[in-house]
Amino acid sequence: MVLIVDDEPNNLVTLSRALGLAGYTVETAAGGREALERIAELPVDLVLMDVKMPDLDGLTVLERSRETRPDLPVVLMTGHGSYEIAKQAVKLGAKDFLDKPIEKDRLLVTVRNALALRSLELENAELRRAAGVGPAGADLVGAGPAMARLRELVRRAAPSEGRVLVTGENGTGKELVARAIHEQSRRADRPFVKLNCAAVPAELIESELFGHERGAFTGAATARRGKFELADGGTLLLDEVGDMQPAMQAKVLRVLQEGEFERVGGSVTVRTDARVIAATNKDLAAEVTAGRFREDLYYRLNVVPIHVPALRDRREDVPDLAVRFLAEACARNGRRPMTFAREALAALQVHDYPGNVRELRNLVERMAILSDGPTVGADEVAAALPGARRPRVDRFREGVGFHAAVEEAEREVILGALAAHGENIAETARVLGLERSHLYKKMRALGIRRGEEER
Ligand SMILES: Nc1ncnc2c1ncn2[C@@H]1O[C@H](COP(=O)(O)OP(=O)(O)OP(=O)(O)O)[C@@H](O)[C@H]1O
Ligand SMILES: [Mg+2]
Structure with missing residues (x-):
């Protein structure tokens, strides 16, 4: 069953008619709230959803649907130029996009592919269950010694009930490690719930963490469970924990100490048995020293520390990862399987990946889409890596000094990428595989301004 969600009645009619004629069972919802109700009560296999809707926008619906149906494929229908939305949507697990107006x-094709992929995934999960292999979700690729150590840490930490603090740069695989721990723990068949601590607005902290009763505040039309309750019996990932506001730190600390809380607007005490895993790209000890992170909370979270090394410090894993991502990208984009030429893998291995595994993954995806042969060659890698080139001896001429030379190189890469992408920060950050905030920080440190800011 395909659920179509759009606040524009004409679109609902056109789309349901097209899919109905093609033989699909169709349900419709005229808004975000209605969509969530349908998803909760009907055997929906696929959701086609508008992004802009007056009551609840598509991204929020997508995120909330993850609480009850983490595996439900969602295709978003977007207008032009909504790259930022697309990026967020991918993070939330959107499967595909349809540009409006929809042909x-x-x-x-999109609906057929999404449903085909879904039945493959289900079949796969079934086979794995039958074979006694864990879910495919969180296998950590990479045969090098650093990954072997990481897998061993995960294997040892998983069955204990200890809290884990996962650290590492952007895109190194912290979330994947957290999922692996969950899947190898005895909580595996209970929920894995994620909370992005950096993204919770101050006025919603309590409601996000503890939930609320109906009518607890304006806009609380229905009761809602908070993350601690949703993760009961399972695992709660406190992501970007280093960016948690002080007010939220205090509330989280209280739950960790007491194991119980009240919903907003409610008087009943709820006990929670959620195993907490925290992740951050910050040096949390340094945050404590700087007075930005509570020491008592730090010690409660940092029971088992696990550090995920940067990709440039384990280059031996690049080929394995690239091969895996290429296969996945081909499958996802409906392309015949491709391979890398040996020189292409070598070229991939020398890049530094400031955006780590995520950058490599995006890069490979781009190559899979752009390449037309069955083999991806070194020249295609070179073309796909903006700013990457052979090491140049003249940068390191005497008297320049190592740090100045490195800064100069960074400046060149960023200026080049900015120029190539119309000074658009979001786009530049994407091609460089950096978080936007990280790019801004770098630009500030290097004294780079965008063209329009110079005036
Ligand atoms: N060892 C690995 N094997 C396979 N895929 C990996 C591995 N490490 C990371 N990935 C993939 O790279 C991407 C980024 O990983 P993840 O989201 O876990 O990183 P992160 O450290 O949480 O990033 P951020 O700091 O930006 O939140 C994901 O698509 C993930 O599946
Ligand atoms: Mg993450």
Whole structure:
């Protein structure tokens, strides 16, 4: 069953008719709230959803649907130029996008692919269950010694009930490690719930963590469970924990100490048995020293520390990862399987990946889409890596000094990428595989301004 969600009645009619004629069972919802109700009560296999809706936007619905149906494929229907939305949507697990206005052929292909992929995934999960292998979700690729050590740490930490603090740069695989721990723990068949601590607005902290009763505040039309309750019996990932506001730190600390809380607007005490895993790209000890992170909370979270090394410090894993990502990208984009030429893998291995595994993954995805042969060659890698080039001896001429030379190189890469992408920060950050905030920070440190800011 395909659920179509759009606040525009005409779109609902056109889309349901097209899919109905193609033989699909169709349900519709005229808004975000209605969509969540349908998802909760009907055997929906796929959701096609508008992003802009007056009551609850598509991204929020996508995120909330993850609480009850983490595996439900969602295709978002977006207008032009909504790259930021697309990026967020991918993070939340959107499967695909349809540009509005929607062409009928494109619609049918997208729906068919999404449903085919879904039945493959289900079949796969079934086979794995039958074979007694864990879910495919969190296998950590990489045969090098650093990954072997990491897997061993995960294997040892998982069955204990200890809290884990996962640290590492952006895109190194912290979330994947957290999921692996969950899947290898005896909580594996209970929920894995994620909370992005950096993204909770101050006025919603309590409601996010503890939930609220109906009518607890304006806008609380229905009761809602908080993350601690949703993760009961399972695992709660406190992501970006280093960016948690002080007010939230105090509330989290209280739950960790007491194991219980009240919903907003409610008087009943709820006990929670959620195993907490925290993740951050910050040096949390330094945050404590700087007075930005509570020491008592730090010690409660940092029971088992696990550090995920940067990709440039374990280059031996690049080929394995690249091969895996290429296979996945081909499958996802409906392309015949491709391979890398040996020189292409070598070229991939010398890049520094400031955005770590995520950057490599995006890069490979781009190559899979752009390449037309069955083999990806070194020249295609070179073309796909903006700013990457052979080491140049002249940068290191005497008297320049190592740090100045490195800064100069960074400046060149960033200026080049900015120029190539119309000074658009979001786009530049994406091609460089950096978080936007990280790019801004770098630019500030290097004294780079965008063209329009110079005036
Ligand atoms: N060892 C690995 N094997 C396979 N895929 C990996 C591995 N490490 C990371 N990935 C993939 O790289 C991407 C980034 O990983 P993840 O989201 O876990 O990183 P993160 O450290 O949480 O990043 P951020 O700091 O930006 O939140 C994901 O798509 C993940 O599946
Ligand atoms: Mg993460």
